[in-house]
Amino acid sequence: xxxxxxxxxxxxxxxxxxxxxxxxxxxxxxxxxxxxxxxxxxxxxxxxxxxxxxxxxxxxxxxxxxxxxxxxxxxxxxxxxxxxxxxxxxxxxxxxxxxxxxxxxxxxxxxxxxxxxxxxxxxxxxxxxxxxxxxxxxxxxxxxxxxxxxxxxxxxxxxxxxxxxxxxxxxxxxxxxxxxxxxxxxxxxxxxxxxxxxxxxxxxxxxxxxxxxxxxxxxxxxxxxxxxxxxxxxxxxxxxxxxxxxxxxxxxxxxxxxxxxxxxxxxxxxxxxxxxxxxxxxxxxxxxxxxxxxxxxxxxxxxxxxxxxxxxxxxxxxxxxxxxxxxxxxxxxxxxxxxxxxxxxxxxxxxxxxxxxxxxxxxxxxxxxxxxxxxxxxxxxxxxxxxxxxxxxxxxxxxxxxxxxxxxxxx
Amino acid sequence: xxxxxxxxxxxxxxxxxxxxxxxxxxxxxxxxxxxxxxxxxxxxxxxxxxxxxxxxxxxxxxxxxxxxxxxxxxxxxxxxxxxxxxxxxxxxxxxxxxxxxxxxxxxxxxxxxxxxxxxxxxxxxxxxxxxxxxxxxxxxxxxxxxxxxxxxxxxxxxxxxxxxxxxxxxxxxxxxxxxxxxxxxxxxxxxxxxxxxxxxxxxxxxxxxxxxxxxxxxxxxxxxxxxxxxxxxxxxxxxxxxxxxxxxxxxxxxxxxxxxxxxxxxxxxxxxxxxxxxxxxxxxxxxxxxxxxxxxxxxxxxxxxxxxxxxxxxxxxxxxxxxxxxxxxxxxxxxxxxxxxxxxxxxxxxxxxxxxxxxxxxxxxxxxxxxxxxxxxxxxxxxxxxxxxxxxxxxxxxxxxxxxxxxxxxx
Numbered sequence: 001x002x003x004x005x006x007x008x009x010x011x012x013x014x015x016x017x018x019x020x021x022x023x024x025x026x027x028x029x030x031x032x033x034x035x036x037x038x039x040x041x042x043x044x045x046x047x048x049x050x051x052x053x054x055x056x057x058x059x060x061x062x063x064x065x066x067x068x069x070x071x072x073x074x075x076x077x078x079x080x081x082x083x084x085x086x087x088x089x090x091x092x093x094x095x096x097x098x099x100x101x102x103x104x105x106x107x108x109x110x111x112x113x114x115x116x117x118x119x120x121x122x123x124x125x126x127x128x129x130x131x132x133x134x135x136x137x138x139x140x141x142x143x144x145x146x147x148x149x150x151x152x153x154x155x156x157x158x159x160x161x162x163x164x165x166x167x168x169x170x171x172x173x174x175x176x177x178x179x180x181x182x183x184x185x186x187x188x189x190x191x192x193x194x195x196x197x198x199x200x201x202x203x204x205x206x207x208x209x210x211x212x213x214x215x216x217x218x219x220x221x222x223x224x225x226x227x228x229x230x231x232x233x234x235x236x237x238x239x240x241x242x243x244x245x246x247x248x249x250x251x252x253x254x255x256x257x258x259x260x261x262x263x264x265x266x267x268x269x270x271x272x273x274x275x276x277x278x279x280x281x282x283x284x285x286x287x288x289x290x291x292x293x294x295x296x297x298x299x300x301x302x303x304x305x306x307x308x309x310x311x312x313x314x315x316x317x318x319x320x321x322x323x324x325x326x327x328x329x330x331x332x333x334x335x336x337x338x339x340x341x342x343x344x345x346x347x348x349x350x351x352x353x354x355x356x357x358x359x360x361x362x363x364x365x366x367x368x369x370x371x372x373x374x375x376x377x378x379x380x381x382x383x384x385x386x387x388x389x390x391x392x393x394x395x396x397x398x399x400x401x402x403x404x405x406x407x408x409x410x411x
Numbered sequence: 412x413x414x415x416x417x418x419x420x421x422x423x424x425x426x427x428x429x430x431x432x433x434x435x436x437x438x439x440x441x442x443x444x445x446x447x448x449x450x451x452x453x454x455x456x457x458x459x460x461x462x463x464x465x466x467x468x469x470x471x472x473x474x475x476x477x478x479x480x481x482x483x484x485x486x487x488x489x490x491x492x493x494x495x496x497x498x499x500x501x502x503x504x505x506x507x508x509x510x511x512x513x514x515x516x517x518x519x520x521x522x523x524x525x526x527x528x529x530x531x532x533x534x535x536x537x538x539x540x541x542x543x544x545x546x547x548x549x550x551x552x553x554x555x556x557x558x559x560x561x562x563x564x565x566x567x568x569x570x571x572x573x574x575x576x577x578x579x580x581x582x583x584x585x586x587x588x589x590x591x592x593x594x595x596x597x598x599x600x601x602x603x604x605x606x607x608x609x610x611x612x613x614x615x616x617x618x619x620x621x622x623x624x625x626x627x628x629x630x631x632x633x634x635x636x637x638x639x640x641x642x643x644x645x646x647x648x649x650x651x652x653x654x655x656x657x658x659x660x661x662x663x664x665x666x667x668x669x670x671x672x673x674x675x676x677x678x679x680x681x682x683x684x685x686x687x688x689x690x691x692x693x694x695x696x697x698x699x700x701x702x703x704x705x706x707x708x709x710x711x712x713x714x715x716x717x718x719x720x721x722x723x724x725x726x727x728x729x730x731x732x733x734x735x736x737x738x739x740x741x742x743x744x745x746x747x748x749x750x751x752x753x754x755x756x757x758x759x760x761x762x763x764x765x766x767x768x769x770x771x772x773x774x775x776x777x778x779x780x781x782x783x784x785x786x787x788x789x790x791x792x793x794x795x796x797x798x799x800x801x802x803x804x805x806x807x808x809x810x811x812x813x814x815x816x817x818x819x820x821x822x
Binding site: 090124326327330331334341342358399403406407 | 468469470471472498500501502503504505506535536537538539646724725728729731732734736737738739741742744745746748749750751752753754756766768769770771809810811813814817818
């Protein structure tokens with residue numbers, strides 16, 4: 001962008017970031033696309049680090065997604081290389097070659113094999129990502145990695161993000177203290193299913209990769225897979241979770257082990273915090289929207305209904321206009337094809353029931369709802385009155401800012 | 412709206428409208444919502460008029476949609492009453508009562524039974540539509556109906572439309588000249604499937620209702636069901652086709668009768684013309700987009716891919732910004748879940764192939780594509796390279812105008 005974007009009114013401050021023993025990281029300006037800012041991030045992990053990942057469901061994924069899917073089969077990671085500004089998507093053989101060259105150079109520096117190097121790219125689609133700009137910058141970046149590099153990493157992976165995103169949790173496994181710390185980037189082209197942006201989370205817990213994968217796969221369902229900014233699923237999205245094992249907690253063989261209860265809750269809450277930061281930095285967003293659907297015939301059905309509301313341009317523009325236009329919520333429920341009975345439907349906004357059993361409630365007073373709509377966090381509750389299925393989805397409003405940003409992204 | 416919207420830059424002039432023997436129509440200002448404009452339209456048909464209809468697939472349809480679905484079972488029509496400004500949706504028992512009262516009064520005037528009266532409403536959702544404003548206006552309107560009332564009807568059904576929409580065809584059945592003439596309204600909340608707005612078409616052809624229904628159901632597939640403005644399916648949409656039989660053409664027993672070839676082609680072309688007018692009046696639209704998908708595993712699959720591109724906010728904002736951002740087209744292909752192979756994909760814009768076999772074509776010169784993007788009619792062609800399935804979908808760009816209109820609709 002020619003002009004830096006104004007910071008989202010929903011931005012949250014960067015938390016106090018600590019270190020994760022076994023992780024060293026940093027960022028540098030490699031001149032891939034942007035001028036005067038960092039755009040290349042490296043993290044290196046101690047030997048023995050396990051890894052889990054979830055990826056975009058796009059049928060046209062970027063070369064780095066293919067690379068990581070293959071690398072993940074080994075279950076171990078020693079390094080991560082991320083660039084911003086160019087997604088290395090739809091770049092054919094050149095894109096694959098860039099992955100291979102990048103992994104080879106980084107593997108040499110980190111003292112591992114290329115398949116232990118994970119790669120991620122974010123930015124414009126369809127332009128060749130020059131490997132040499134990355135590989136030329138890697139040696140100096142490798143030499144400068146530190147355990148304190150988390151903020152630099154959070155800033156270095158940003159594209160149209162207006163604030164850096166990070167979260168941290170302190171928890172325990174079997175009485176042994178462990179840390180979980182993660183960063184994320186994402187602002188547009190955000191939709192389930194899948195990971196919906198880039199996020200990298202590390203812990204010093206000692207966990208087998210299969211356990212890690214189970215925890216991550218479950219954790220994204222109610223976090224990164226429950227957010228949408230614009231219904232457009234990226235070609236590049238991933239969440240990677242690294243466990244260095246430095247905490248030396250008691251061995252855990254299954255994700256269902258009760259020793260993991262606190263860890264699982266902490267991880268889930270961290271993933272949700274990061275995912276909500278992405279919504280709150282949704283391109284042009286001025287309000288966060290939480291959609292709660294209950295009474296559906298199943299959780300899957302509730303999810304589809306919630307997503308139809310969350311993705312509806314008419315609902316999102318109504319929220320932008322601070323208009324409690326519940327009729328558009330009814331429209332979105334009706335359009336998505338899931339079982340719904342107009343005459344059993346209840347709609348509430350800001351905790352105030354507006355419509356019940358197919359019509360507006362008698363004596364409906366819009367005053368408190370109008371006040372709610374002026375706030376930053378809008379709550380829409382829909383009960384379908386059919387069963388026990390429920391789901392929650394988060395979205396943001398659709399404003400002139402979205403048009404400004406996306407009508408001129410490449411220029 | 413407080414201020415009248417500027418007329419769409421894609422507007423087409425109203426054609427020279429003639430009459431359809433057996434149809435008398437007119438419009439009046441009933442004060443339902445708007446001030447200083449007509450908002451109530453009535454058409455009456457000669458005895459013996461047959462009717463066909465297609466309706467929104469919404470699970471939360473308006474009371475008039477329920478009414479028309481039931482009325483359609485009789486296959487005959489004597490009157491149509493349409494109001495603009497209030498959709499009579501999610502209005503519970505009051506909404507049903509309004510339909511009953513309106514049909515009763517109109518049936519009395521037209522000399523028929525209520526089930527031969529068709530009803531349509533368009534406008535805001537969730538507010539009770541006062542039957543008395545309609546029924547009070549009906550007698551004077553009935554008295555003033557004329558065969559020349561088509562333009563008045565086209566104007567009287569507008570909501571956020573910026574220009575009236577009508578089309579006419581002269582054709583023949585078995586050598587007997589027949590006319591087909593129709594009007595439409597629609598601008599936002601437009602998406603397949605279903606009829607996606609209001610359109611009323613009449614012909615003086617003599618055709619059984621079953622034949623009429625077959626012709627209409629097939630005709631909407633490539634017209635009203637192939638357009639999208641904002642992916643939001645309305646609760647109120649319908650297309651009704653009336654045949655007065657005044658032309659006295661030879662009897663036709665099947666929609667596949669070769670005697671109907673010219674009529675079918677004329678009807679299909681009229682439906683497409685009306686549907687494209689809706690796209691060209693898409694809220695805030697500055698450019699029409701035609702998406703052509705070929706090489707899919709089936710026509711259904713091609714349709715889903717075409718719709719994913721047509722609905723993508725990122726594709727639509729790129730077109731608004733005159734940016735030939737084909738990477739977003741790839742993203743949209745990838746996100747929709749249909750079979751697609753990144754490395755077989757071909758993307759062309761404005762007839763210029765930009766990407767082939769998973770990457771940009773060698774020596775791609777953006778100059779002619781940049782010129783194409785400055786035009787009013789944007790053409791995107793995608794070949795999936797997998798099979799013989801193909802589909803065409805029409806959309807429009809996503810601009811600041813859409814936000815302006817929909818962030819303040821109710822105010």
